[in-house]
Structure formats: structure tokens, C-alpha cells
Amino acid sequence: DSGVTQTPKHLITATGQRVTLRCSPRSGDLSVYWYQQSLDQGLQFLIQYYNGEERAKGNILERFSAQQFPDLHSELNLSSLELGDSALYFCASSVALTGASTDTQYFGPGTRLTVL
Amino acid sequence: GQNIDQPTEMTATEGAIVQINCTYQTSGFNGLFWYQQHAGEAPTFLSYNVLDGLEEKGRFSSFLSRSKGYSYLLLKELQMKDSASYLCAVTSLGSNYQLIWGAGTKLIIKP
Numbered sequence: 758d759s760g761v762t763q764t765p766k767h768l769i770t771a772t773g774q775r776v777t778l779r780c781s782p783r784s785g786d787l788s789v790y791w792y793q794q795s796l797d798q799g800l801q802f803l804i805q806y807y808n809g810e811e812r813a814k815g816n817i818l819e820r821f822s823a824q825q826f827p828d829l830h831s832e833l834n835l836s837s838l839e840l841g842d843s844a845l846y847f848c849a850s851s852v853a854l855t856g857a858s859t860d861t862q863y864f865g866p867g868t869r870l871t872v873l
Numbered sequence: 874g875q876n877i878d879q880p881t882e883m884t885a886t887e888g889a890i891v892q893i894n895c896t897y898q899t900s901g902f903n904g905l906f907w908y909q910q911h912a913g914e915a916p917t918f919l920s921y922n923v924l925d926g927l928e929e930k931g932r933f934s935s936f937l938s939r940s941k942g943y944s945y946l947l948l949k950e951l952q953m954k955d956s957a958s959y960l961c962a963v964t965s966l967g968s969n970y971q972l973i974w975g976a977g978t979k980l981i982i983k984p
Contacts, residue, residue: 799976813971864915
């Protein structure tokens with residue numbers, strides 16, 4: 758158990774819908790990262806928040822947005838869903854953002870999103 | 874730009890030793906991570922190397938050569954549960970300290 762929690766574990770929805778994925782980081786971690794992993798594909802970095810502020814953006818679609826709240830939990834919002842958005846969505850957290858060993862990312866169990 | 878290369882897939886025999894290589898191109902190297910990911914599960918942290926040399930952790934060891942832009946993960950006494958993907962990731966000044974992830978190496982262990 759990494760200490761990172763994600764809800765829900767599974768989500769099934771229809772095209773065009775909007776969903777919200779939730780992540781609670783490990784106690785003491787200030788950075789939250791969101792990743793997308795499609796079937797048999799590598800991890801695609803979406804976005805990072807550090808202490809409530811957006812820190813870095815990866816390959817995140819305009820239909821997707823995220824935020825980090827004062828209690829440091831984060832939500833990833835996916836809208837106008839398409840079949841191709843079906844994937845595992847992972848949240849990870851780390852203490853800081855310096856790129857050093859203290860920036861080791863610990864992953865939550867993921868949310869499996871299925872768009873029908 | 875930043876780039877990481879790993880073999881796509883490797884096969885090894887239970888009880889044997891396997892070496893998974895990772896080569897990278899980056900500017901301002903600041904560390905290399907190895908993660909293990911079982912199918913459908915979250916990646917789990919294995920090791921972090923920032924200085925040249927070998928770091929040993931039980932059956933797993935990780936090696937780094939900064940001058941060659943090269944790392945390997947060595948798995949000894951392979952067990953069936955080691956069947957997983959192994960992800961190499963690099964952090965650098967050039968990537969603004971964001972992790973650049975390799976595509977992963979799928980390791981298949983045969984009895």
C-alpha cells in the first residue's frame with residue numbers, strides 16, 4: 758500500500774459524459790501527478806500540481822482539467838468523453854518537485870475508466 | 874530533447890538472472906528511477922540512482938553510468954512473480970525536473 762488513495766476503482770460511462778476522478782496523496786506529500794495508461798501502452802503524463810498550484814502540463818487534452826484543493830487532494834475532470842479515453846488513470850504523489858530522490862513518486866491503485 | 878530507450882520485451886527462466894537495459898539522452902541529468910508494474914496494477918518504486926555505480930537491494934540491483942547515459946536493472950534468482958513491466962524514468966534540468974518515462978520492458982518468466 759503506497760498511501761495514495763484513488764476513487765472510484767472502476768467507472769463505466771457513455772460517450773459525451775463527464776466524470777471526476779479523485780486522489781488523496783500520501784500524508785506530507787505536496788505534489789500530485791496524473792497519468793493516463795491505455796491498454797498495453799506506456800504511462801502518459803497529464804498534469805502536476807504542487808501545493809495547490811499547477812506545476813507542469815504534459816499531454817493533457819483540453820477536455821480534461823484538474824485541480825488541487827487546500828487539503829492537497831486532487832480531482833481530474835474528464836468531459837465530452839470519447840471511446841479512446843478508456844484507460845487506467847493513475848494518480849501519484851511525492852514530497853517535493855526537485856527531481857531528487859525526495860521526489861520519488863508513489864502511485865495510487867488507479868481508476869479504470871470504460872467509455873461505452 | 875529528452876529520450877529514453879528500453880527493450881520492449883524480454884524472456885527469462887525461473888531461477889536465472891536477467892539484465893534490463895535503459896539508455897537515455899538528456900541535459901542536466903538529475904537521477905534515474907526504476908519502477909515495477911504488474912499488469913493492471915500501479916507502478917511501484919524499485920530504485921533511484923544519481924551517482925555512478927551499483928545499488929543493491931536484495932535480489933534487485935540497479936547500475937548507472939552517467940557518462941554513457943546508461944542504466945540497467947539486474948534481477949537475480951528470478952521468480953514467477955517477477956513477470957511484470959519494468960519502467961525506467963529520468964529526471965533532469967532539461968525536463969524541468971519532470972520525470973521522462975520509458976515505454977517499459979515487459980519481462981516474461983518461464984518455468
